Amino acid sequence: EMLSAQKHEIEKSNEILKAKQKEIEDKAAQIKLETQYKSEFLANMSHELRTPLNSLLLLANMLAENEEKNLTPDQIESASSIYRSGQNLLHLINNILDISKIEAKKIDINISECSLNEIASHFKSEFTHMADAKGISFNVITGDNLPDFITTDIYRLEQIVRNLIGNAIKFTDSGSVTLSFKNAGSQKISISVADTGIGIPPDKINTVFEAFKQVDGSIRRKHDGTGLGLSISKELANLLGGKISVQSEPEKGSTFTLTIPVHLKSVKRYGSSDGKRDAADDKSNSAVKSTVSDNNLNPVKSKSELSFPNNIETPNDESTLSQADEDLKTMLIIEDDPEFANILSNFFKKHGYRTVVAPTGEDGIKYVTDTKPAAIILDIALPGIDGWAVMHELKSNPETRHIPVHIMSGHDYSLKGLEKGAVGYLTKPVSISDLEKALQKIEIVLSSDVKHLLVVEDNSDLQLTILKLIGTNDIIVTAAITGEEAISLLKERHFYCMILDLGLP
Numbered sequence: 001e002m003l004s005a006q007k008h009e010i011e012k013s014n015e016i017l018k019a020k021q022k023e024i025e026d027k028a029a030q031i032k033l034e035t036q037y038k039s040e041f042l043a044n045m046s047h048e049l050r051t052p053l054n055s056l057l058l059l060a061n062m063l064a065e066n067e068e069k070n071l072t073p074d075q076i077e078s079a080s081s082i083y084r085s086g087q088n089l090l091h092l093i094n095n096i097l098d099i100s101k102i103e104a105k106k107i108d109i110n111i112s113e114c115s116l117n118e119i120a121s122h123f124k125s126e127f128t129h130m131a132d133a134k135g136i137s138f139n140v141i142t143g144d145n146l147p148d149f150i151t152t153d154i155y156r157l158e159q160i161v162r163n164l165i166g167n168a169i170k171f172t173d174s175g176s177v178t179l180s181f182k183n184a185g186s187q188k189i190s191i192s193v194a195d196t197g198i199g200i201p202p203d204k205i206n207t208v209f210e211a212f213k214q215v216d217g218s219i220r221r222k223h224d225g226t227g228l229g230l231s232i233s234k235e236l237a238n239l240l241g242g243k244i245s246v247q248s249e250p251e252k253g254s255t256f257t258l259t260i261p262v263h264l265k266s267v268k269r270y271g272s273s274d275g276k277r278d279a280a281d282d283k284s285n286s287a288v289k290s291t292v293s294d295n296n297l298n299p300v301k302s303k304s305e306l307s308f309p310n311n312i313e314t315p316n317d318e319s320t321l322s323q324a325d326e327d328l329k330t331m332l333i334i335e336d337d338p339e340f341a342n343i344l345s346n347f348f349k350k351h352g353y354r355t356v357v358a359p360t361g362e363d364g365i366k367y368v369t370d371t372k373p374a375a376i377i378l379d380i381a382l383p384g385i386d387g388w389a390v391m392h393e394l395k396s397n398p399e400t401r402h403i404p405v406h407i408m409s410g411h412d413y414s415l416k417g418l419e420k421g422a423v424g425y426l427t428k429p430v431s432i433s434d435l436e437k438a439l440q441k442i443e444i445v446l447s448s449d450v451k452h453l454l455v456v457e458d459n460s461d462l463q464l465t466i467l468k469l470i471g472t473n474d475i476i477v478t479a480a481i482t483g484e485e486a487i488s489l490l491k492e493r494h495f496y497c498m499i500l501d502l503g504l505p
């Protein structure tokens with residue numbers, strides 16, 4: 001009887017425990033949802049704040065430049081002051097957005113290899129002026145036994161160090177700011193920023209990494225700032241597998257030291273972005289990366305020593321170009337089937353082009369740099385990297401993304417092709433009349449001296465600003481307010497480029 005009474009007791013406690021656990025789980029889910037709403041709200045708000053700021057900054061800047069020479073010095077100063085305040089506001093909004101992303105664990109880390117020397121000289125040139133302007137010296141010291149390269153997220157690393165140097169210069173009125181790189185042992189490096197400035201009182205030193213905490217938080221304080229920089233930096237340092245420490249003495253100065261691993265290997269994946277898409281992106285990125293490094297191994301050849309691939313017969317089968325050829329526009333044909341490449345070559349030659357054939361995507365990308373083609377014919381199924389990777393590479397490089405690409409492929413992926421920015425898509429087999437149509441599409445893009453630009457923007461102030469900024473003799477701007485209007489205009493006419501607002505009614 002006693003045993004069964006005990007058992008009953010235990011069962012009752014268990015029930016209560018279960019109920020409590022359920023309650024805690026519900027609370028946790030609720031908190032998670034609230035955090036998500038909060039960060040969504042912040043992201044939306046930042047976006048909404050940025051839209052009006054965009055016009056404000058552009059116009060204030062235009063006024064401050066006083067192009068029409070009709071403003072008084074006072075008015076110019078006012079316009080400059082609006083511009084500077086707007087910049088500060090933008091900085092604050094960006095910081096808030098960063099903080100909310102960090103809180104919601106939605107920051108992505110992009111690891112790449114970077115040269116320490118390059119990073120060091122980059123900071124030297126970025127901050128020397130700022131230090132000069134305050135009459136202090138800015139030194140960069142690189143220690144012994146440093147690795148040539150580190151693997152990390154360079155963008156985030158620079159964000160942290162930039163913030164440390166900015167603070168150091170801000171809080172130092174005389175003396176120097178020194179940025180040093182040291183080998184910290186056990187596969188780590190330390191990057192420290194030392195100043196001879198006002199320093200931090202011992203009782204405040206632990207709070208400076210907290211959001212919105214400033215040693216002097218009073219309204220009459222001498223230095224501006226948001227108090228967010230260090231808390232963002234601390235979290236970012238965490239993401240890079242490292243940490244930031246600080247040593248400081250009032251009136252003597254402070255030293256902030258960031259210690260990070262030389263090679264950041266794997267990163268916890270933050271956020272809810274779906275894994276599948278990331279994997280696909282990684283694949284195409286790595287394909288592209290390998291080409292780029294191949295490219296780097298072969299320094300760009302001068303025009304006179306351009307050679308054509310010798311495993312394929314090219315129409316200009318000589319290795320140097322005659323003067324007449326130099327004047328012609330170049331059509332680059334990236335196609336592994338020699339027969340079809342030859343047909344294409346002859347066709348475009350007949351229509352007044354110089355042609356260059358690349359049998360692989362890797363060669364194609366290389367020849368784009370070497371020969372600066374006017375347009376490109378691209379096959380999709382290629383040995384090595386495929387046409388999509390070539391397309392991705394071309395469109396992500398500002399030097400090459402304007403070159404019209406016409407795809408000719410055995411598979412019908414026309415929608416994807418057009419989405420990726422091709423001017424046209426032909427499915428093999430193609431007829432001569434198909435080729436003529438392709439040529440026509442390419443020539444429309446090449447021949448238009450007057451470029452038509454479509455601006456899709458519902459905010460009328462911003463729209464006016466853009467029209468004012470961009471409308472010149474050789475660019476004709478058409479404006480649309482809704483997505484529907486934009487689509488019907490796009491169906492009607494060809495535009496060279498479109499500026500598209502994402503948030504439309």
Ligand code: ADP
Binds near residue numbers: 163213225231
């Ligand atoms: P902000 O500089 O925008 O105020 P931070 O988070 O970067 O925000 O810094 C927080 C506070 O830490 C600063 O307001 C300042 O009081 C203190 N601080 C940071 N760096 C230094 C420095 N190099 N010297 C003295 N005080 C500093």
